[in-house]
Every structure is written in structure tokens, then in C-alpha cells.
Amino acid sequence: MQEPVIADTKTSNRELLDFVFAWPAWFFAVGGALNGLLVAAFVVVILMLMFGLQFLGYSHPVYWGFLIVNFVFWIGVSHAGIMVSAILRLTQAEWRRPVTRAAEVLTIFSLLTAVQFPLIHSGRPWRTMYWTFPYDWNRGAWPNPRSPLVWDPSAIFTYLTSTILFVYVALLPDLALARDRAPNPVSRAIYGVLAMGFRGTTRQWRIQTVAGLLLSAIILPIFVSVHSIVSWDFAVTSVPGWHNTIFAPYFVIGAVHSGVSAVVTVMIVMRYAFGLKRFITRDHIDSLARLLIVVATVWLFFFLLDFFFGLYGTEPAEVDTWQRRLVEPPWVVIAITFIICAYIIPVPMWMFRAIRRNFFWMFVTTILVNVGMWLERYMVVVPALERKSGLTFTYGDYAPSLSEFILVAASFALVILGFLTFSKLLPIMPAADIKEGQILADRIRVGRANVPAAMRE
Amino acid sequence: MSGIARRRFLIGSAALAGGATVVGCAAPERESQVQSFVLQPELSLPGQELWFATTCAHSACGNSVVVRTIDGRAKKVEGNPAFPVNQGKLNVRSQAGVQSLYHPDRLTVPKRRRGLRGANEFEDLEWPAGLDLLTEKMSEARSVVVITGPISGTRARIARDFATAFGGEHVVYETLESTVWRKTVQDGLGARRLPYLDIANAHSILSFGADFLSTWLSPTQYGVGYGEFRQGHGERGRLIQVEPRMSLTGANADSWVYVHPGQEGVLALSIAQVIAAEGLAPPDNWFNVVSEIGGLDALNAYAPDRVSERIGVPVERIQEIAREFAGHQPGFAIAGGPALASTNGLDNGLAAMLLNHMVGSLGQPGGLLPNPELRSTVTPPTEPTSFADLAGRGNTWLEGEPPDAAIVFEADPVYGMPEATRFADALGKIPFVVGIGTIMSETLGHADLVLPSTHPFEEWGDYVPDPAPRQHVVGLQQPVVTPSISGRSFGDILLTLWHDLRPNLAPPWDTMRDAVRASAADVFRGGDFQERWVELLKNGGGWNDAGAPEFRSSLNWHINLLAEPAFSDNGIEYPLHLIPFEGVALGAGDETANPWLQATPDPISTATWTTWVEMNPATAVALNVSRGDVVRIETAHGEFEAGVYISPAAAPGVLGVPIGQGHMFGGRWREDRGSNVLASLAPLTVAGAGGLAWAATRARVRPTGDYRQLPTIEVLPNARNDVEEVIVQVTNGNGDHHK
Amino acid sequence: MSSSANEAAARASAVSEMGRTIPTDAEVPHSEGVRWGMVVDLDRCTGCQACVVACQAENNIALNEEQRVLERRAKTWIRIERYWEGEFPNAKARFIPVLCQHCGNAPCETVCPVWATYHNREGLNVQVYNRCIGTRFCANGCPYSVRYFNFWNPEWPEPMNNQLNPDVTVRTKGIIEKCTFCVQRINRAHVTAGTEGREIRPGEVQPACAQSCPTSALVFADLNNSESYPAQLAEAEADRSYTLLEHFGTDPGVIYLKKVDPHAEIHEDEHAHA
Numbered sequence A: 001m002q003e004p005v006i007a008d009t010k011t012s013n014r015e016l017l018d019f020v021f022a023w024p025a026w027f028f029a030v031g032g033a034l035n036g037l038l039v040a041a042f043v044v045v046i047l048m049l050m051f052g053l054q055f056l057g058y059s060h061p062v063y064w065g066f067l068i069v070n071f072v073f074w075i076g077v078s079h080a081g082i083m084v085s086a087i088l089r090l091t092q093a094e095w096r097r098p099v100t101r102a103a104e105v106l107t108i109f110s111l112l113t114a115v116q117f118p119l120i121h122s123g124r125p126w127r128t129m130y131w132t133f134p135y136d137w138n139r140g141a142w143p144n145p146r147s148p149l150v151w152d153p154s155a156i157f158t159y160l161t162s163t164i165l166f167v168y169v170a171l172l173p174d175l176a177l178a179r180d181r182a183p184n185p186v187s188r189a190i191y192g193v194l195a196m197g198f199r200g201t202t203r204q205w206r207i208q209t210v211a212g213l214l215l216s217a218i219i220l221p222i223f224v225s226v227h228s229i230v231s232w233d234f235a236v237t238s239v240p241g242w243h244n245t246i247f248a249p250y251f252v253i254g255a256v257h258s259g260v261s262a263v264v265t266v267m268i269v270m271r272y273a274f275g276l277k278r279f280i281t282r283d284h285i286d287s288l289a290r291l292l293i294v295v296a297t298v299w300l301f302f303f304l305l306d307f308f309f310g311l312y313g314t315e316p317a318e319v320d321t322w323q324r325r326l327v328e329p330p331w332v333v334i335a336i337t338f339i340i341c342a343y344i345i346p347v348p349m350w351m352f353r354a355i356r357r358n359f360f361w362m363f364v365t366t367i368l369v370n371v372g373m374w375l376e377r378y379m380v381v382v383p384a385l386e387r388k389s390g391l392t393f394t395y396g397d398y399a400p401s402l403s404e405f406i407l408v409a410a411s412f413a414l415v416i417l418g419f420l421t422f423s424k425l426l427p428i429m430p431a432a433d434i435k436e437g438q439i440l441a442d443r444i445r446v447g448r449a450n451v452p453a454a455m456r457e
Numbered sequence B: 001m002s003g004i005a006r007r008r009f010l011i012g013s014a015a016l017a018g019g020a021t022v023v024g025c026a027a028p029e030r031e032s033q034v035q036s037f038v039l040q041p042e043l044s045l046p047g048q049e050l051w052f053a054t055t056c057a058h059s060a061c062g063n064s065v066v067v068r069t070i071d072g073r074a075k076k077v078e079g080n081p082a083f084p085v086n087q088g089k090l091n092v093r094s095q096a097g098v099q100s101l102y103h104p105d106r107l108t109v110p111k112r113r114r115g116l117r118g119a120n121e122f123e124d125l126e127w128p129a130g131l132d133l134l135t136e137k138m139s140e141a142r143s144v145v146v147i148t149g150p151i152s153g154t155r156a157r158i159a160r161d162f163a164t165a166f167g168g169e170h171v172v173y174e175t176l177e178s179t180v181w182r183k184t185v186q187d188g189l190g191a192r193r194l195p196y197l198d199i200a201n202a203h204s205i206l207s208f209g210a211d212f213l214s215t216w217l218s219p220t221q222y223g224v225g226y227g228e229f230r231q232g233h234g235e236r237g238r239l240i241q242v243e244p245r246m247s248l249t250g251a252n253a254d255s256w257v258y259v260h261p262g263q264e265g266v267l268a269l270s271i272a273q274v275i276a277a278e279g280l281a282p283p284d285n286w287f288n289v290v291s292e293i294g295g296l297d298a299l300n301a302y303a304p305d306r307v308s309e310r311i312g313v314p315v316e317r318i319q320e321i322a323r324e325f326a327g328h329q330p331g332f333a334i335a336g337g338p339a340l341a342s343t344n345g346l347d348n349g350l351a352a353m354l355l356n357h358m359v360g361s362l363g364q365p366g367g368l369l370p371n372p373e374l375r376s377t378v379t380p381p382t383e384p385t386s387f388a389d390l391a392g393r394g395n396t397w398l399e400g401e402p403p404d405a406a407i408v409f410e411a412d413p414v415y416g417m418p419e420a421t422r423f424a425d426a427l428g429k430i431p432f433v434v435g436i437g438t439i440m441s442e443t444l445g446h447a448d449l450v451l452p453s454t455h456p457f458e459e460w461g462d463y464v465p466d467p468a469p470r471q472h473v474v475g476l477q478q479p480v481v482t483p484s485i486s487g488r489s490f491g492d493i494l495l496t497l498w499h500d501l502r503p504n505l506a507p508p509w510d511t512m513r514d515a516v517r518a519s520a521a522d523v524f525r526g527g528d529f530q531e532r533w534v535e536l537l538k539n540g541g542g543w544n545d546a547g548a549p550e551f552r553s554s555l556n557w558h559i560n561l562l563a564e565p566a567f568s569d570n571g572i573e574y575p576l577h578l579i580p581f582e583g584v585a586l587g588a589g590d591e592t593a594n595p596w597l598q599a600t601p602d603p604i605s606t607a608t609w610t611t612w613v614e615m616n617p618a619t620a621v622a623l624n625v626s627r628g629d630v631v632r633i634e635t636a637h638g639e640f641e642a643g644v645y646i647s648p649a650a651a652p653g654v655l656g657v658p659i660g661q662g663h664m665f666g667g668r669w670r671e672d673r674g675s676n677v678l679a680s681l682a683p684l685t686v687a688g689a690g691g692l693a694w695a696a697t698r699a700r701v702r703p704t705g706d707y708r709q710l711p712t713i714e715v716l717p718n719a720r721n722d723v724e725e726v727i728v729q730v731t732n733g734n735g736d737h738h739k
Numbered sequence C: 001m002s003s004s005a006n007e008a009a010a011r012a013s014a015v016s017e018m019g020r021t022i023p024t025d026a027e028v029p030h031s032e033g034v035r036w037g038m039v040v041d042l043d044r045c046t047g048c049q050a051c052v053v054a055c056q057a058e059n060n061i062a063l064n065e066e067q068r069v070l071e072r073r074a075k076t077w078i079r080i081e082r083y084w085e086g087e088f089p090n091a092k093a094r095f096i097p098v099l100c101q102h103c104g105n106a107p108c109e110t111v112c113p114v115w116a117t118y119h120n121r122e123g124l125n126v127q128v129y130n131r132c133i134g135t136r137f138c139a140n141g142c143p144y145s146v147r148y149f150n151f152w153n154p155e156w157p158e159p160m161n162n163q164l165n166p167d168v169t170v171r172t173k174g175i176i177e178k179c180t181f182c183v184q185r186i187n188r189a190h191v192t193a194g195t196e197g198r199e200i201r202p203g204e205v206q207p208a209c210a211q212s213c214p215t216s217a218l219v220f221a222d223l224n225n226s227e228s229y230p231a232q233l234a235e236a237e238a239d240r241s242y243t244l245l246e247h248f249g250t251d252p253g254v255i256y257l258k259k260v261d262p263h264a265e266i267h268e269d270e271h272a273h274a
């Protein structure tokens, strides 16, 4: 069913590396706009560092809001990349080849973006930066192992490290390729160092392949743990609406839902932006959409479980929280919007093959999913804080400020910019992997038989 | 001449500077020498705390405090545990004393008016120039009126005698005055001093509008008693509060009873009728009293079924109150607030007094107890001038007979007198007005010369609490810190002028400190006075038991005198009752400069920093307004704006508005904030007592269409105990505590 | 060495031992040693707010300007919550002073990553401002919402800063603060008692709020000292004592006393008739 990409090595190399060495005009336009957003966010952050968090919309007792929502969102997006890539590698899915690199890079940049948020969200980032690490710096006190905020950095940085390793290993042959084709000595030197002497010897190929497979296997449990732990930021507290056992799998599957959707969005954009029409095909999108149908449905199931568990306990505070989330304005609007965006619109559409194979509709639906998933996190985090206990006197309301909108917008800019920058420096399509796919797909005539040109090890 | 004045002032302030830090516990005497800053005062060790007892003369409740000072700065005030009035406890206003001491907008130098009166255009003067001006103008004045807030003791005596020596008189201005209650006590009990409320031992209290837990007379003293009243003895005391607007005391009552404004007296007589008719108290107690003031027949006209409709209280409720009150004696009835601030306020008060005579707790533990007469005339308690008197004087001034000069100290009649009295104009007729105070006020803004006074924590004085705690008490006030500004105390300014301009009439002391010491020597005689004096300063004052005269056995009143209340309007054009009230923190507006007090939530609405109007939900629906909507409240005598607070406790047709905001003067936290409800009141007086009938104004409400979020501490509108009846259940859902 | 000196030595050494020996709630049985606590008699409390300003004055709490109140960022380590019941003419206002409950099982403590809030050996929920990194996680965890975040550095216009209490840190921006049970006063009492070679006497420590409270609705003492008045009070008044949000299992060190007044029933009846 999957149509192999057929091209000669030379063409492939050129097409895949074209963007790395070319400077299209739109690149500067988009880059400039994104940088503008980043500068705005930078100003906000500097102001926050200098004058405190007064610019945010937080108030007593709602002390968490947009920034934490955004953190959870980007951690979620970071999941899919790696999951898609690792699972597809492990299952040797042939169609994975053009998809993996984009997914992995998306993971790295959304992770790097995500970790900024708890940092700037804290009152004293300059200490948060290292005090939450599991080490007794000079304070005479190790961090508190009971706090999920100590688990978080450990899990996230383990994940970040392994992701970078994972991507790097996969990148080695392409770094070598870039080294060999770099137009000037400086970049050649840099790629050379990064390629760590990869020359394409059999031994090197073998090690590279095995390392990739091993890392795939290791990274899956890490990835499950990361979002579970993020969910425990909420689930281990006594805040009604937060302390639910279902939270870990619910968050993980939610992450996969939003992450895989993001991968689809990114691939469609790349197809047009980087001129990769030949590599990113309808088949790829179709496969991912099928995966999404399953993921979305499981996610909805967990969401409903969360809701029913809440009601089943009939604990008044829990029921109140759900009532606030699903009945009271403005939350009811947000609740309806997110269910519609993240499930009711996309999933029925994906049932149709024509839509699954239509780039435009897939682009729209996957964007909708992430709009919905962002709102879902917002709805999980905030209403619970607004109505925390029976002391109705301290019930609060939350209205995000302009600063928070800027910071959230800038987080998208940061991820996109990271992605673009990466694609300027390195092939965003795994050239070696794709070529391997082509070679595997090549057939030669041996006598009367038509056999694969290469044998799998 | 002015040179002499200046030198005296310098000596005086040097004495303060020295005295400030030396007179602590067991401090050496003889400190009035100019002290070099190089030589550190003996007691002041860096980081070492020193506690000075003094009187918080700022809030008129007469609390004695101990002030914690470190390195010469006042840090915290605590109640003086030795002092019999507040017994170590403090109310919210006394707690905030240090903040007015270190207020950034405190007056620091004399100011001379440059523009029109009240236009707030002043130029700063050096102290000598200010004093020269003062002496010059005063030497020309042949009649001087001295207007002060409710001061007492030596300070009051100096003000009084000074005014006399300068051919004038001393006027004591209280914003919401106690004159009606004083008259009620005189006519109802025959007592010259306010009675002691034995709250602690009472089993029931029936209060007609007296907000004694919040602002009425001596709330700290009453608070201490209230704690015991509730849980200090076997039988939990019960509190019945009758009033048109729920006060803080009403909020704490077991039974809160709404009554139409001005009908408290009728209700009191109706309760009396039930007591008589149902024999709830032995006739021996009451038969004679009732006979003397009109007899049972007159009383029977007030049977519940005959008055219920008129006063807005159901028949059964009246009977319940009577049984509850008379059935749980000892106890007492008091009246205050709106009950006494109606045109028939004195009658309302006396009708309430009748109940005390009837239940037989007068003079008994748990009832009203007589306070001792003064032991000495040198330290008089506050004797407020009534509103009618002051308004009358204002009229005289307006009509062309003003005194030559006025000295105003810690009194703000320009703010507090209804605009209809044209008091500001009257003051404007006085050729020379001197204002003395710590911070600008509306009245000081109308002065020709403003002199910064020392803060109560920086000066000498004494204070005679009234009501007294069944003892003869004089609270002493001593400087606890070196004045941080070059202020002079009010007493010192008067004494200096006096010596300079009327030396033959002047008293023997040069400074307030000498005067206070002399008064103390007079009141607390015997033994070595020097030792005594140090002891008095350590304790924050002196007190001794003194026999008290008995209450009179009947009332100087007749039931038939009970008048219908009169209002500013017949209720057609202005259909709503406007009930101003004092907040627990801001009082009548003198404390609004203080940010802690501005930020203290009103206990009922939890609102801060602004003027709001408490409105019944139905009234709000009828006016089509909701919480936070800005409305204009109009009376026949003025109008002002306020934000709507919808209160489930507000009666339909009654608007509760806090007093205190709406100042043009007084620093960053006070100016241009909220509105002054007092300005729009009708200048009606309480018949027979002369007080301002501040609850007799009718009003109407017009929505302005503006909305302004109310700065309340409660986040949601009206945080409610929806789940169950009681706090216990909101908080733990456990019904066991119900029983 | 007296046992309170021992105690002081133990407290002093806690800094260097920290990390290994910071006591968790599980490690410190609060039936042993000192457990500071407060009894709040709701029947006495009138809602007069004296405690609120007393606490502001004692603890250098920043000014709550109008804008702060509007933004709901006003800080009151103790606040008087007012709850309405019923409607006119049977409306009632109920007042509850709410301060940090110094929970024996404090949900705020477990979530703090840096031990900025932890349980000390005397039952206090301690807030170490220097350690706090301002995650506000503890504020989420606290069901009583008594933790307040500093959105800015506090400022006192000159010369108002003169009144600042030198025993209490002025908290900077970016950290959480809350009622400390006036720990500076407890520490002072420890020092005094230590110098005099004795134990802290019952009633020797009074937090600012309790000291001011006119009606003595707030009383403070070692709840484990059966001779202390609050301990006896809580015992004697067992039938009307409860803790706030008991079902959270936080084991508060603040005990509330309240019994329904019998008069409430009259009104209920009236309500029923109406």
C-alpha cells in the first residue's frame, strides 16, 4: 500500500539538503515575525524578574494559570514526536521514514519550550533553576523527595537527554552527508565534528542501527513516566478535581493525541514550505489519521472516566468542581469548545478516507485538536483552584493578562523558530533513512526473479 | 515678645525629646535638659526593646496601651494589661496608632493660607515665623473659641480655662455625639457619669441600636465583657439587638430585630407592656416607676397588637423579646445609634431605660452599674457640645457676631456637620482660624494657620475614660518616642500663648508635662509623689475604687411624651431611609488617613477603601441595580455617590451608608475617595437633647449607569452558608455539633 | 542543661542536619513535646478585625492598597470570613477568623520542593522565606487558602518604614508568606526562658492577634501541655470543638469552638411558618 519514494540518490540528496543550504525570502519574513514575538515575551520576562509576577493575572487563591497550562500543553506535544518515531522504528514500519525526524525535532523544541514555563512561572527563577534538582547545592538541604516538583525536573531532563541522544544517533549519517556536501570549510568543520567520524562503514551502520533501536525501547517507558509525573503535579494534591488516580494515563493519552496531531500539522506545513511533496505523501497522513482515531477515542474514554469517577465519589467539592467545569459560564463554553474541537469535529471526519488523504482538511482538523487540547488543560487546571474547599469566602476567579497571552504566543513562536532553525542547519528529512528505504524498495532482476536489491539484516 | 515665646517652645520640645526615651520603667526623674545626640540615652540599647505605657488618646475609647519601641522607634502597640478599661486588649483603631505616627503625609511644618479658605493653598513656614504669626494674631483677639475633638483631663481643662481667659469658650465636637445618651442617663438614671455596663455578668442584653461591639463609646471594654458574657459563665448570655440597619453588634446578636427607624421607643414600651401584662418581672420592681411616668393605662396603649403594624415588628416577636429579656436576668437595656439619632431619640432612650427599672437589675451585678463621681475637678471627662449648640453658634457667627479667632484641634466639624448648617461658611466668618493637628483635615484646610501637632505617642497628657470601669481612672500619656517632626503639642501651644499674652491669668505650669504632673499630684495624693509618679507612668495611669452614688429609682419622663419620629421628608419624594453608620475601623472619618484602617474590611460587607450603600435585594431589583453599580443618593439637602452592596440583612427601604470617606484633605490614602454621607443629612435635632438626628434623613436613589468593582475581601457576592444553618456544618459537614 | 536549652540546641543543629533530618509529619508524633496551637471560640468572636490589624502591625505585612484588594492580592495572614445565612429579616452573619491552621498533616508541606515550608518540632508549619522559590504549589495544596504570594516587593513610604518590626523579615517579591503563629515571639520566649534556665511558662507566648482580641476569642498555647488553658478549654468544650474542613484530614492545630445557639431554632420555625 505504501508507495516507496523512488528517486536516485543524487536527486534525493539534493532535494533533502536543498533547504539546508538555501535561503528563501519567506524564511526571513517568518523568522522576523517570530523573533518579534520572542522579543515581546523577553520584555515581559525581564519585567517579571525585576518587578515580580504582578503582570500576570494570578490572584488569591488562583496561583496557577496560563503558564502552567502551557507547560502541560508543550510537554504533551513533545510526547508524540518521540512516540511516533520510536514505535514506528521498533515496528519497522516502512512509511515512518519521512515522518520520524520532524516528529523528533518537534519533541525537542516543545520540550525545551515547556521547561521555560515552570521556571518563569516561579517567583524566584534564579533559584528554581537549580534548587529543584536532586542535589544538595549549598543550602544544607536536599530537595523534598515528596514533592512532584522535584520529580518533574528529574523526569523531564531524563526525557530531554534521551530524546537528544535518540535524535542525535539518527542524525549521524545525515551529519556526515551534510559534512560531505557543505559549501564552505567552516560548516564542513562543524558538521565534521558533529558527525563524529561517521563514514558509513558496516560496523558504524550496525552500531547506529542497534543504538537507535535500543534507545527507542528505552525511551518509551520514560515517555510514559514524564507525562504521568506531570499529571501528578495535580493528582497528588488535595485539590478537588485534581486528585484523581486516572490522571496519569489520561494525561499520557491526551499528550499523544495532541502530539500526533501536531506532527501531522507540521508535516503538512513542511510538505509545502520545504518543497517535500515527493517525500510526504497522502499515505503518511492517512496512516497517522488512523492512529489518531484510536488515540482520540481512548483519550475521550479516559476523560469520561475522570468525570464519572468524580461523580461516583459524590464528594461535594469534587462534584462542585465538575459542575463549575461543565455547567457554569465561562467554563461551560470552554468545555464544549474543547470537546468539539478535540473530538466531535475531527474524529468523524477522519472516518472518511477522502478527508484522511486531504492535506487541507487534515491540516484544519489537527490544528483544531490542539486548540481543543490546550483548552482541555486550561479546564483541568484552573476551575479546580477557583473552588477549592467549603470555604466559599475565598473562592476566586482568574482572568489571564495580556502578558500571559504574549508568553503563550511566544511559546509557539519559539517552537516554530526552533524547528525552522534546525531545518536550516540540518536535514529535516532523515536523508539516510529515506535512502535506506529506497534501497530496500529497489528491486533487481536475478534471472527471472524480481528480488529486493538489499536484504535486511 | 515673640522671642520669649520661641525660647519657651524650644525648652518645651527639648523636654519632650529628653522625656521621650527616659521615662520608661523605673526611669530617673529630672530629664528636662537639652540632650546631645552624641550621648545616647541610657536605656536605649540597639536592638533592645523598651515598653512604654501611655494612652491611645487618638481613638476616643480611652484605651491604655503599651508601646514597644526599639532604637527610639515605636513598633507595635499592645493593650495595657494593668489598665482596668481595656484590660490588655485593643480594638482595631488603637492597633493602627503607630501608622498615624509614621504617616508620610503628616504635617511637619506650620503652614500659612495663601489662597481662599478651603482652597488648599498654603505656604510652608519655619516654626518661629508660624509662632510669630500666631502670637501676633492672638494678641489682637478679644474673643477666642477653642474647638476640639472629645478631649478630657488636663488637656480639656487647659482648653476650657484658656478659652475663658481669652474671652471665649471651649466647644467639644463629636461627629456622632454621645450627648443624647448622656442626657438619657441623666434623665433615666439620675446619674452624671455614664453607667458601667456589666456585660460580663449579664444574662441578657437588649440593645436598641447601640453598636457597642464596634464603635459605641468604649468598644474594647465592652468586647472584653462580651467574651465573658458568651462563654465566661454557666449560662450563655443572650443578645437581642433592635435596629433598622444590621450593625456589627446586630450581626452577633442571637435575635436581630428590625424596627422602623425612630420606633425603638414604641417597641421598648411595648416590651414593657408585655413584661407588665405577663408578669415577667415582679411588680415590686416596676409598679411605682410605671405609675410615676403615666401608669399602666398609658403603657397598655403600647400593647404589641396595637403597635406591631406601626413599628414593623410582629406581635409574637415583641412577646418573645420581652420573655427572653425579662426571663434571663440580670441583664440590661441600652440605646444608641439610630435609636437615639431620631428626632425622638431621647424618648427612645428613656423608654429603653424604663426596661432597666422594670427588670430590677439596675445597680446589680449583670446590670447597669453606677460609676463614681469625679474625685477631682482637675481632670474632667469629656463634655461634648451638642449639635444644636454648635449649629446655633454657627448661625450667630454667620449673622455677624463671630469671635475674633478660633483654635481648632483634632476636630473636623467642616467634614462632619451637615452642609445644610453652613458650618464652613460660619467658620469663614472668623477672622483668624488656627488649626492644630497631625494631618490635614477639611477643617484645617479652612484655617489661616496650620500648626503641626505632636502625635499622641509623642506628648504628655492624661485621659479620663468615660464610661469608667466602676473606678475612678486617669490614664496617663507620655512621649514614647522622640518627636520625629518639630511639632508642638496642643496643650503646650495653648500654655505658651497663655503665658505670653495673658500672664496674669495663666496657670502655674509652663508645659503640658508640668500640668499633667500637677493634675496627677492632685488626684493621686499621699506618700512620696515622685515615687508615685514613676509608678503611675509605669502603669499607664492611676485608678482607685471610689463609692458611686445610687441610681435614681425612677425616670424624669412621662410615657405620653413619647413622640413620633420626624423625618426630613414625608416619604413621597424621598421614599427611603438613609441610615449612616460608623465602621469598626474608620469610625466617623477621623481615621481614614490610615491605610491599615482603610484596608480593614467592614465586617458586614467586607468592603474596604470606599463608600458603599447596603441595599436589600428587593430594593435593588426595584431600582434595577446590582452589586458594584454606582448610584447617586439624593436627599433634600444634598447628594452623593456610592457603590451598591446587596446585603441579605438590609431591610427593604433602608439604605445603610458608611461614614468616613469623601475627604479633600488628609494625604494620599484619604483624599478623593468615596463620599461623605454626613454632608447630605438634614440638620434635624433630637428633641430635648440637641443631638444631630442623623438617622432622620430620607433619600432616593438614582442609578448612574456606572459600574465600579467593589473592593471587598469576600470574592463572590455574598459568600453564603448555603449548605446548612451553621458555620460548623459548612466547614466539616458534621451534624453532631448541632446539639 | 535544661530541656528547653536542649530543645534550642536541637533546633540550632537542625540547619546542618537538614536534608537528612527535617522532620516530616510522620516523624514527629504531635502528641509528644510542644505543639503550639490555638483555640478559636466562635461564640466569642465578634468579627471586630482587631486581630487582623494586630497581625499586620506585628508581621510587617505590606499595605493592602485599594488596587490590591480589587486584584484580590491583598494579604491578611488572619482574615475574618463572613458567611451569610438566611434573608432579611432573619439574616445572620457568621464570622470565622481563618489563619494558617498549622496542620499536623499539612498538604502544603509535602508539595514544597525545597523545604521552604516544613513542620518544625513544635508543631508549627514553618515558612522559610529565604528558601522559597515561589512555585505557589503549597498555596494550591492548602485547603484553607491561607497562603499569600508576594507579587511585588513591599514598599512603605518614608517614614512609615520606622514602624517595621525588626524581629520579622520583610518578604521580597516572588515568595509565599503566611501566618507563622508569630514565631518570632515564640523564639524570644525560648531565649528568655533559656537564659533564665527554665521552661516557657503557659501563657508566656502570645501571638499578636490573640493578644489584641478583645473578647479573648483567640487563645494560644501548647496544646500538649494539659495545664495550658487552651488544652483545658478544648477538653472541657469537647462537645462544641471541631476543626476546619475536618474531612481533609489535615489535623489542624487550630481548634474552633462553636455550638448552635438555641435561638436559631426559633427562626427556623418562623421560616417554616412563613
Ligand SMILES: Nc1nc2c(c(=O)[nH]1)N[C@H]1C(S)=C(S)[C@@H](COP(=O)(O)OP(=O)(O)OC[C@H]3O[C@@H](n4cnc5c(=O)[nH]c(N)nc54)[C@H](O)[C@@H]3O)O[C@H]1N2
Pocket: B037, B038, B040, B044, B045, B046
Ligand atoms: N567586644 C567587641 N568589641 C568591639 C568589636 C567586636 O567585635 N567585639 N568590634 C569593634 C569594631 S570593628 C567596631 S566598628 C566598634 C563599633 O563600636 P560602636 O561605635 O560603639 O558601635 P555600636 O555599639 O554598634 O553603636 C554605637 C551607638 O550608636 C547608636 N546609634 C545608632 N544610630 C545612631 C544615629 O543615627 N545617631 C547617633 N548619634 N547614634 C546612633 C547606637 O544606639 C549605639 O548606642 O566596636 C569595636 N569593638
Ligand SMILES: Nc1nc2c(c(=O)[nH]1)N[C@H]1C(S)=C(S)[C@@H](COP(=O)(O)OP(=O)(O)OC[C@H]3O[C@@H](n4cnc5c(=O)[nH]c(N)nc54)[C@H](O)[C@@H]3O)O[C@H]1N2
Pocket: none
Ligand atoms: N549584627 C551586626 N552586624 C554587623 C555589625 C554589628 O554591630 N552588628 N558591625 C559591622 C561592623 S562595624 C564590622 S567591622 C563587621 C565585622 O564583620 P566581620 O569582618 O565578619 O567580623 P568578625 O565576625 O568579627 O570576624 C570575621 C571572622 O574572622 C575570623 N578571624 C579572627 N581572626 C582572624 C585572623 O587572624 N585571620 C583570619 N583569616 N580570620 C580571623 C573570626 O574567627 C571570624 O570568623 O560587621 C558588621 N556587621
Ligand code: SF4
Pocket: C099, C100, C101, C102, C103, C106, C107, C108, C109, C125, C141, C142, C143, C144, C145, C146, C147, C178, C250
Ligand atoms: S493551613 Fe494551609 S498553610 Fe497552614 S499548615 Fe495547613 S495546609 Fe499548610
Ligand code: SF4
Pocket: C111, C112, C113, C114, C115, C116, C117, C131, C132, C133, C134, C135, C136, C137, C138, C139, C175, C176
Ligand atoms: S511557593 Fe515556596 S513554600 Fe510554596 S511550595 Fe513553592 S517553594 Fe515551597
Ligand code: SF4
Pocket: none
Ligand atoms: S543586615 Fe546584618 S543580619 Fe541582616 S543580612 Fe545584613 S549583615 Fe546579615
Ligand code: SF4
Pocket: C054, C055, C056, C058, C059, C077, C078, C099, C178, C179, C180, C181, C182, C183, C207, C208, C209, C210
Ligand atoms: S499568630 Fe501571629 S502571624 Fe498568625 S495570624 Fe496571629 S498575629 Fe498573625
Ligand code: SF4
Pocket: C044, C045, C046, C047, C048, C049, C050, C051, C052, C080, C097, C212, C213, C214, C215, C216, C217, C218
Ligand atoms: S479580634 Fe477577636 S473578636 Fe475580633 S475579629 Fe479577631 S478573633 Fe474575632
